[in-house]
Amino acid sequence: MKIREQIEQREKEILSPFASLASDSKGRKVFEAKCDIRTEFQRDRDRIIHSKAFRRLKHKTQVFISPEGDHFRTRLTHTLEVSQIGRTIARALNLNEDLVEAISLGHDLGHTPFGHTGEAILNELHPRGFKHYEQSLRVVDFLEHNKNRQGLNLTYEVREGIINHSGKCPSRSLEGQIVKLSDRIAYINHDIDDAIRANIIDERNLPKDCIEVLGSSHGVRINNMILDIVNMSLNKNEVKMSPKIGEKTEKLREYMFKNVYYNNIAKSEEKKAEYIIKELYKFYLKSPDEMPFEYQYSYSLENSSLEDRICDYIAGMTDRYVIHVFENLFVPKPWEKY
Structure with a gap:
């Protein structure tokens, strides 16, 4: 046996x-x-x-x-x-x-960066909504x-x-x-x-x-x-x-x-977190080719919308990585001459 x-x-x-x-x-x-x-x-x-x-x-x-x-x-x-x-x-x-x-x-x-704040923003932005427990299943089933x-x-x-x-x-x-x-x-x-x-x-x-x-x-x-x-x-x-x-x-x-x-002190950074996720979402809607290659086109195993793939990409980010991506896209870098 x-x-x-x-x-x-x-x-x-x-x-x-x-x-x-x-x-x-x-x-x-x-x-x-x-x-x-x-x-x-x-x-x-x-x-x-x-x-x-x-x-x-x-x-x-x-x-x-x-x-x-x-x-x-x-x-x-x-x-x-x-x-x-x-x-x-x-x-x-x-x-x-x-x-x-x-x-x-x-x-x-399937939880987003910035906790339930991130979840609430993606739920607001995505036409079909966003729930972290549904995304958790999507992660193990597909992503x-x-x-x-x-x-x-x-x-x-x-x-x-x-x-x-x-x-x-x-x-x-x-x-x-x-x-x-x-x-x-x-x-x-x-x-x-x-x-x-x-x-x-x-x-x-x-x-x-x-x-x-x-x-x-x-x-x-x-x-x-x-x-x-x-x-x-x-x-x-x-x-x-x-x-x-x-x-x-x-x-x-x-x-x-x-x-x-819902405490103002505990959530003092929440508006900034909301802004980061909203701006990234809007940016990728206009420029999907700026996402990693695997998110740019409908997945081979399913008919995924662009909104689905943007949510997949953003929801998978950590707090520090989403800030890093935002800075690379929107914060000017100093010009250096070597």
Whole structure:
């Protein structure tokens, strides 16, 4: 028996009857022979980690645009925190950790530079709109190439979890539902941590009723949210919070929107970020030949519009690279005579 088959057999023996088994995966768009060692979900995790889009997350904004200091979260550290929280919940519920990890690591690959500011601007500019979770699926399905140029060719279950990690549609798998909750737990709590570090909010001003229920520190709140999900979801075909914890979590989220995400100090650079993305978008509409060659013409595997390809190019940029491109295009350089 191959090592992969031994792992698959253990999953059948150990995991919850509600778990997604790697051996029962609906498969990939393009058939591939299975690995002797890794399950299908483990292979997906590895493909995401080794992708260029994953590496670029380390230079993409989480909340604070180009923050000074080494301890503010980036899109990459956020992704790792989501993965850690998700795996903890999955293990406690006897669900498939590998699937949770793969979805977690891939869920934000389509995020733009400058965080949700960049997403909002591209959504405004593109005729059909722009959503980062849709772009994440586009990244793994198409924009990241393997040797056969078929995207990463991930399994149905990982792709379904990525597209449904945000928005109103729940994932069909419990593992996907875990990622959706883990994403919220991670960003609410680490954004509080970063906002306090940046002197945007004072810890003493957090909603008292939320703190009394959820906890007074970063670690305690995360632990209590996880414990609540586990207690509410163990041996059930749904992953959810209790009404009480869910209500206080949502109230804390609303507090963050009002006092951090829409805060004038935290968003002091937002207008500049908006301007950069708008100007690049308009420039490439007029001069598509200024984009890298692979974005200049409709992709061979699909009928992509120019607007699609501009969004692909800009959304894939890191914060520092989009600034570099803008400077090269619009900022005059000193003339030097040698």
